[in-house]
Amino acid sequence: MISASLRVPFAAVFALAATALFAVAAQAGPTLDKVKQNGIVTCGVSTGVAGFSSPDNQGRYTGLDVDVCKALAAALFGDAGKVKYVPLSAQQRFTALQSGEVDILSRNTTWTLQRDTQLGLNFAPVVYYDGQGFLVAKKLGVKSAKELDGATVCVQPGTTTELNLADFFRANKINFKPVVIEKLDEVESAFFSGRCDAYTTDASGLAGTRATKAPNPDDYVILPEIISKEPLAPAVRQGDDEWNDIVRWVVYALLEAEERGINSKNLDEMTKSDDPNVKRLLGVTPGMGKALGVDEKWAYNEIKAVGNYGEIFERNVGKDSPLKLARGLNDLWTRGGLMYAMPVR
Amino acid sequence: MAIQSSPVSRPRGAFWNDAGVRGIVYQIVFVGIVVLVGWYLVSNTLANLHRQNIATGFGFLEREAAFAIGETPIAYSPADTYARAFLVGLINTLEVAALGIVLATILGTMIGVARLSGNWLIRKLTLAYVDTFRNIPLPLQLFFWWAMLRQAAPGPRQAWNLLPDIFVSNRGVVFPVPEYDPVQPWMALALAIGAVLTVLVRRWAKRRQALTGEQFPSGWVGLALILGLPLTVFVAAGMPFALDRPELKGFNFVGGHAISPEFTALLIGLVIYTGAFIAEIVRAGIQAVNWGQSEAAAALGLRQGHAMRLVILPQALRVIVPPVTSQYLNLTKNSSLGVFIGYPELVSIADTTMNQTGQAIEGITIIMAVYLTISLTISAGMNLYNRAVALPER
Numbered sequence: 137m138i139s140a141s142l143r144v145p146f147a148a149v150f151a152l153a154a155t156a157l158f159a160v161a162a163q164a165g166p167t168l169d170k171v172k173q174n175g176i177v178t179c180g181v182s183t184g185v186a187g188f189s190s191p192d193n194q195g196r197y198t199g200l201d202v203d204v205c206k207a208l209a210a211a212l213f214g215d216a217g218k219v220k221y222v223p224l225s226a227q228q229r230f231t232a233l234q235s236g237e238v239d240i241l242s243r244n245t246t247w248t249l250q251r252d253t254q255l256g257l258n259f260a261p262v263v264y265y266d267g268q269g270f271l272v273a274k275k276l277g278v279k280s281a282k283e284l285d286g287a288t289v290c291v292q293p294g295t296t297t298e299l300n301l302a303d304f305f306r307a308n309k310i311n312f313k314p315v316v317i318e319k320l321d322e323v324e325s326a327f328f329s330g331r332c333d334a335y336t337t338d339a340s341g342l343a344g345t346r347a348t349k350a351p352n353p354d355d356y357v358i359l360p361e362i363i364s365k366e367p368l369a370p371a372v373r374q375g376d377d378e379w380n381d382i383v384r385w386v387v388y389a390l391l392e393a394e395e396r397g398i399n400s401k402n403l404d405e406m407t408k409s410d411d412p413n414v415k416r417l418l419g420v421t422p423g424m425g426k427a428l429g430v431d432e433k434w435a436y437n438e439i440k441a442v443g444n445y446g447e448i449f450e451r452n453v454g455k456d457s458p459l460k461l462a463r464g465l466n467d468l469w470t471r472g473g474l475m476y477a478m479p480v481r
Numbered sequence: 482m483a484i485q486s487s488p489v490s491r492p493r494g495a496f497w498n499d500a501g502v503r504g505i506v507y508q509i510v511f512v513g514i515v516v517l518v519g520w521y522l523v524s525n526t527l528a529n530l531h532r533q534n535i536a537t538g539f540g541f542l543e544r545e546a547a548f549a550i551g552e553t554p555i556a557y558s559p560a561d562t563y564a565r566a567f568l569v570g571l572i573n574t575l576e577v578a579a580l581g582i583v584l585a586t587i588l589g590t591m592i593g594v595a596r597l598s599g600n601w602l603i604r605k606l607t608l609a610y611v612d613t614f615r616n617i618p619l620p621l622q623l624f625f626w627w628a629m630l631r632q633a634a635p636g637p638r639q640a641w642n643l644l645p646d647i648f649v650s651n652r653g654v655v656f657p658v659p660e661y662d663p664v665q666p667w668m669a670l671a672l673a674i675g676a677v678l679t680v681l682v683r684r685w686a687k688r689r690q691a692l693t694g695e696q697f698p699s700g701w702v703g704l705a706l707i708l709g710l711p712l713t714v715f716v717a718a719g720m721p722f723a724l725d726r727p728e729l730k731g732f733n734f735v736g737g738h739a740i741s742p743e744f745t746a747l748l749i750g751l752v753i754y755t756g757a758f759i760a761e762i763v764r765a766g767i768q769a770v771n772w773g774q775s776e777a778a779a780a781l782g783l784r785q786g787h788a789m790r791l792v793i794l795p796q797a798l799r800v801i802v803p804p805v806t807s808q809y810l811n812l813t814k815n816s817s818l819g820v821f822i823g824y825p826e827l828v829s830i831a832d833t834t835m836n837q838t839g840q841a842i843e844g845i846t847i848i849m850a851v852y853l854t855i856s857l858t859i860s861a862g863m864n865l866y867n868r869a870v871a872l873p874e875r
């Protein structure tokens with residue numbers, strides 16, 4: 137038989153292989169359990185899109201997508217600080233979510249059929265209805281995107297932007313040359329140095345780039361054509377309905393709060409309100425939190441931490457920010473926009 | 482464990498104590514474990530992907546790519562398949578790799594020989610070059626060259642026009658190229674025939690020199706063949722010649738051939754970086770040759786240039802070729818950094834595809850398989866060359 141001196145190492149190797157097999161076969165638990173156990177929400181954000189998720193010079197993240205994650209943490213733990221931000225490029229974002237590196241991808245990602253089906257993701261409600269546009273220098277004298285025949289266009293790879301760009305030029309039977317650069321800083325710098333005639337991304341991103349990165353914002357203009365629908369929504373993994381529901385209703389609560397007139401300033405007075413809808417939302421009437429599997433004061437904590445959707449919008453991309461975007465499609469349905477919360481009952 | 486195979490009969494114990502049999506059994510068991518682990522990893526991955534509803538398989542290669550590519554050596558439009566997009570990326574990679582290898586070798590050899598020059602200034606300058614460019618990470622060097630090239634020239638509407646029809650702008654260098662004509666494949670064939678004939682002439686001339694001692698100007702004859710044969714074909718066809726000139730239309734130049742700043746930056750960065758390594762390898766190879774050889778060559782009255790070419794370099798090549806093969810492989814793989822500066826080579830296109838289809842594993846597999854094939858081809862070629870130039874040991 138195998139000599140004694142060789143028996144021990146062989147046994148060790150077999151035992152190691154066996155444990156490796158069993159360890160790999162163990163399934164990962166649902167996301168909510170993991171988040172509750174770690175006490176922190178891991179939030180995938182961008183590397184620096186002004187107004188949505190960008191770090192300030194101290195490394196703290198701010199933006200609309202960041203506020204969604206803060207609301208989620210506040211709803212779960214009562215503390216908006218219990219978030220870990222993982223900056224992801226457009227190329228890395230889906231693999232990071234699929235592999236479990238992040239719990240939620242709040243990274244101005246467009247909701248499309250392919251992403252919903254083939255990538256194994258589920259999307260939460262849309263937090264920003266956007267569209268793709270073009271940023272050009274005024275001195276080119278271009279008034280419409282259809283005049284861009286033969287232009288060089290800077291774009292980031294792996295995005296719906298790249299596909300919509302090709303489709304737009306094909307549909308209008310004009311040509312272009314793409315310059316495809318992965319890092320956001322590099323693509324913006326390439327555009328402003330004149331390497332490209334036009335820069336294309338979501339219109340909110342263009343506004344942010346022009347406001348924050350242009351040497352002189354008044355030298356650049358966003359062309360009037362919006363060539364695509366870009367509904368930006370947070371994404372979670374498929375197969376975890378509990379987590380999906382929590383993220384969904386955290387977003388709806390922000391919209392519902394604005395609809396009911398609740399904001400971060402009148403929050404405490406509103407807890408004394410007689411309106412049954414307000415009482416249900418803020419947890420004065422219990423039941424909603426238990427149904428979701430979170431604390432009854434989930435919506436109260438959210439709004440206390442980040443305010444309602446209107447406040448989040450104005451602070452990050454609206455009139456209180458350098459971007460100065462109008463509510464437009466992102467206004468409440470009662471005021472002609474598309475933001476419509478499902479009933480919290 | 483030595484396998485005993487003497488014909489003398491030896492005392493045979495139980496067969497499981499036989500070292501030879503044991504060796505075979507251990508190897509079978511080990512291979513079995515490796516195959517088992519490999520099979521388990523693959524099936525586990527597939528099961529996990531299926532559980533998470535992520536698409537698998539290579540079927541996506543036949544779908545429409547729907548994205549445009551900036552530099553397309555072959556015809557490509559967004560309506561073409563992902564497979565064709567990968568092909569475009571592969572050709573871009575091969576272009577950069579092939580040109581890079583040739584230029585890096587030339588630059589590296591020149592700098593390597595110059596490192597041993599008698600001139601103090603040249604020695605110090607080349608030392609500074611090698612030390613600087615070997616020690617700065619390659620991505621930083623690429624960003625530097627790309628930024629320089631972008632800032633160096635003005636926009637296309639104010640492009641520099643130093644020579645007629647050649648324009649330099651921050652979109653690249655654009656120059657006229659001859660338009661396609663049916664005589665051109667015949668000229669290429671004539672060139673190939675000329676090259677083959679040159680090699681044969683050289684072989685014949687060397688044999689003649691070994692027998693009779695008379696030299697033959699095979700270099701000039703070779704040049705005449707390589708240039709003359711295509712020229713004859715061209716003249717015989719009636720000299721059809723039309724230039725495709727670049728013209729400024731709207732935003733960019735249309736027509737002619739453009740070399741983009743991304744390609745130039747990647748090429749310059751790779752050549753300078755790899756050239757520094759090759760320079761040191763060449764220097765080491767030359768210094769490895771016995772000093773007595775160059776003394777003997779001088780004693781025979783050979784000029785410095787001839788001594789280097791005929792005596793020293795052939796012996797140095799034995800030492801130089803294997804490390805330089807590694808540097809060629811490094812250059813090919815480093816061309817994947819083009820994704821950072823916007824050059825659409827294979828990794829850049831694969832990244833975009835992976836992001837659009839969500840099939841990261843298939844994309845990475847394709848990238849790995851392609852680079853493995855390219856690297857193995859380069860190694861095989863260089864090993865053949867090595868064996869051809871290897872001098873038999875004394």
